[in-house]
Amino acid sequence: EAGVAQSPRYKIIEKRQSVAFWCNPISGHATLYWYQQILGQGPKLLIQFQNNGVVDDSQLPKDRFSAERLKGVDSTLKIQPAKLEDSAVYLCASSSLAGLNSGEQFFGPGTRLTVL
Amino acid sequence: RKEVEQDPGPFNVPEGATVAFNCTYSNSASQSFFWYRQDCRKEPKLLMSVYSSGNEDGRFTAQLNRASQYISLLIRDSKLSDSATYLCVVNMYGNKLVFGAGTILRVKS
Numbered sequence: 001e002a003g004v005a006q007s008p009r010y011k012i013i014e015k016r017q018s019v020a021f022w023c024n025p026i027s028g029h030a031t032l033y034w035y036q037q038i039l040g041q042g043p044k045l046l047i048q049f050q051n052n053g054v055v056d057d058s059q060l061p062k063d064r065f066s067a068e069r070l071k072g073v074d075s076t077l078k079i080q081p082a083k084l085e086d087s088a089v090y091l092c093a094s095s096s097l098a099g100l101n102s103g104e105q106f107f108g109p110g111t112r113l114t115v116l
Numbered sequence: 117r118k119e120v121e122q123d124p125g126p127f128n129v130p131e132g133a134t135v136a137f138n139c140t141y142s143n144s145a146s147q148s149f150f151w152y153r154q155d156c157r158k159e160p161k162l163l164m165s166v167y168s169s170g171n172e173d174g175r176f177t178a179q180l181n182r183a184s185q186y187i188s189l190l191i192r193d194s195k196l197s198d199s200a201t202y203l204c205v206v207n208m209y210g211n212k213l214v215f216g217a218g219t220i221l222r223v224k225s
Contacts, residue, residue, distance in 0.1 A: 031211075042120070042203050042215030043160065056212055091159060100211045103150040107159035 002026065004108035006092050012114045018080040021111045025073070025094030031055075033105060034067055034077050035091040043091055049075065082115045089113070117142055119214045122204050126220035133194045137219045139187040139204030148207040149180055151189050154218065155200045163189075163202070194223045 005024040013019050025032050030051050035043035046065065048056040051072040060067065064083070069075040079086055089112050093105040122139045129135050141149075149166035164171065166178040166187055177190040187204055204216040 040124075040217065042217045044215070045212060048212070101148075103148055103165060103205065103207055103213060104162045105213065107161070109159055 004092055004094055004106055006090075006108035006111055008111055009109060010112050010114075012116065013082055014116050015084055016081040018078065019082055019113065020076055020078045021090050021092075021113075023075045023077070023092030023108060025075070025092070026096075026106055029094035029096050029099070029106070030072070031095045031097075031100060032069055032075050033093040033095075034075070035093065035107075037089045037091055037110070039088070046077070079113075082113075084115050087113055087115045118216075119143065119208065120204055120206050120216035122216040122219050124217060124219060126222050128222045128224060129194055131194055131196060131223055131225055133223075134190065134192050135194055135221065136191075137189045137202055137204075137221075139189075139216055141185050141187070141204075141206045141208075141214075143206070143208045144182075144185060146185075146206045146208050149178075149187050150205040150207075150213075151176075151178060151187075152203040152205050152215070153200045154203055160203055160215075191221075194221075196223050196225060199223045 032049045034046045037043045046060045047067045049069040052069050067077045089110040091110045092108045095105045119142045151163040152160040153163045154160040166180045170179040175192045179188045201218040203218045
């Protein structure tokens with residue numbers, strides 16, 4: 001079974017530039033998550049989708065971050081404009097409906113963003 | 117107060133040692149609890165769920181104390197391959213997982 005795919009794996013940009021990350025969840029997983037993991041911290045949920053609807057985006061800095069999940073499969077997370085404090089690993093995860101209760105989320109390898 | 121708090125470590129232990137990690141959480145209404153493992157520069161992976169009655173999976177034992185809002189993970193007979201960061205995870209506010217900052221374990225030969 002293919003896992004969660006993310007691209008790019010690494011990205012270096014200058015502050016005030018824009019960047020976009022892509023995620024393809026495990027086939028059939030209805031729930032998709034984007035997390036931000038700053039060095040030395042645990043992953044922090046940015047946004048959660050159920051199919052193509054947003055379930056929770058309470059911690060998404062909406063003045064600069066946006067995310068979409070058109071057609072309920074792939075998802076894109078965008079930052080515009082980037083700030084130095086956005087340097088982090090951006091993790092995409094997915095779970096099945098059963099996984100919502102079991103707590104099992106499957107994570108992709110992440111995109112390591114460095115903002116200079 | 118952080119929603120999920122862990123001792124960051126690192127815990128440096130010899131092979132074969134027993135080591136225990138603790139975690140506290142702030143929301144008394146939390147319903148489910150987990151330990152995830154994260155290897156260096158890798159993604160987190162579910163290690164085990166934590167049940168009220170306690171549960172064991174091989175060398176790993178997880179326990180929950182709801183009254184004290186406290187979760188623990190015990191690793192017996194540590195192996196070099198157990199070296200990783202262990203993330204305490206709490207399902208709060210419905211189906212939203214809140215991750216602790218993690219505890220670093222280094223097992224040395």
